[in-house]
Amino acid sequence: MIERLLADYKGIDKGPLLIVIAGLHGNEMAGVDAVETLSQMLVDEGQKDPSFRYHGRFIGIAGNIPALSSGKRMIDLDLNRIWLDDRQSIINSTEFQEMNSIQKLIHSSVIDHPINESIFIMDLHTTSSPRGIFAVCTNSPNSKKITGELHCPVITNMTEQLRGSMIQYYMDHTIEGRKITSFAFEGGQHDDENSISRLIAGMVNCMRSIGAVLPQNVESRHDIVLQEYATGLPKFCKITYIHKIENANLWKMNPGYYGFQIVKKDEIVAKYDGKDVAIPHDALLLMPLYQDTGKEGFFLVNEE
Numbered sequence: 099m100i101e102r103l104l105a106d107y108k109g110i111d112k113g114p115l116l117i118v119i120a121g122l123h124g125n126e127m128a129g130v131d132a133v134e135t136l137s138q139m140l141v142d143e144g145q146k147d148p149s150f151r152y153h154g155r156f157i158g159i160a161g162n163i164p165a166l167s168s169g170k171r172m173i174d175l176d177l178n179r180i181w182l183d184d185r186q187s188i189i190n191s192t193e194f195q196e197m198n199s200i201q202k203l204i205h206s207s208v209i210d211h212p213i214n215e216s217i218f219i220m221d222l223h224t225t226s227s228p229r230g231i232f233a234v235c236t237n238s239p240n241s242k243k244i245t246g247e248l249h250c251p252v253i254t255n256m257t258e259q260l261r262g263s264m265i266q267y268y269m270d271h272t273i274e275g276r277k278i279t280s281f282a283f284e285g286g287q288h289d290d291e292n293s294i295s296r297l298i299a300g301m302v303n304c305m306r307s308i309g310a311v312l313p314q315n316v317e318s319r320h321d322i323v324l325q326e327y328a329t330g331l332p333k334f335c336k337i338t339y340i341h342k343i344e345n346a347n348l349w350k351m352n353p354g355y356y357g358f359q360i361v362k363k364d365e366i367v368a369k370y371d372g373k374d375v376a377i378p379h380d381a382l383l384l385m386p387l388y389q390d391t392g393k394e395g396f397f398l399v400n401e402e
């Protein structure tokens with residue numbers, strides 16, 4: 099059984115609260131493994147190196163536990179599309195219960211943290227296609243700044259395009275008057291074992307950016323592992339097209355596509371219900387769908 103609270107590491111020194119959510123999508127177990135591994139790494143580092151000091155608190159929270167336990171993206175609803183103010187229509191769903199439980203834990207962690215310290219929420223994901231390591235920021239300048247320091251492209255308008263994401267919810271809502279900086283990080287393909295190292299590297303980079311760990315305590319491998327795919331890619335990108343689909347069972351992406359691949363106008367990249375699907379304009383391809391659940395066949399991005 100996966101526990102809701104995956105990690106709770108408190109530094110000796112005062113500092114920010116970093117809350118990391120893993121597995122809002124149940125077929126994305128890499129995030130859960132990454133949070134648990136990093137939590138143990140912090141404990142080990144503290145014992146091994148007496149000069150290592152963590153500033154603040156790191157909390158890891160599991161997302162959709164029933165879906166994670168069955169290896170499915172969701173049970174009834176997509177847990178990263180339902181963070182809206184009006185929740186009347188979804189109260190009978192599994193994901194409504196999950197969302198409430200996550201929200202309660204976030205709430206209590208925030209109000210327990212010293213009032214003058216900053217609060218961050220990082221949401222970890224993986225994708226069905228290879229490569230495509232990127233971050234997603236909200237409209238907040240702080241969110242853009244922190245994601246901009248990760249060694250990967252940042253999608254700046256995704257939360258405007260996908261309604262009901264958790265990070266947008268915490269951009270729009272304070273907790274007892276306290277502002278939260280939220281962002282997401284995609285670490286690569288679901289079952290690629292390197293995705294776990296990339297998710298760890300993303301969290302470590304973030305801990306450095308927010309001042310939870312000192313730069314001299316961060317090993318360079320955490321930078322290298324992210325730089326691997328980022329070379330030559332734009333820093334900030336905007337989504338310029340989303341290919342929405344009704345039924346993922348009718349979707350068949352042509353083989354061999356990956357994240358941030360260059361695609362040209364009129365290129366045929368998939369079939370839907372037996373018909374060819376063409377690219378509407380020159381762009382970089384993002385998250386081509388290679389699984390039978392999801393509402394987007396692919397995204398296109400262009401440099402901001």
Ligand SMILES: [Zn+2]
Nearest residue numbers: 123126223224
């Ligand atoms: Zn996901």
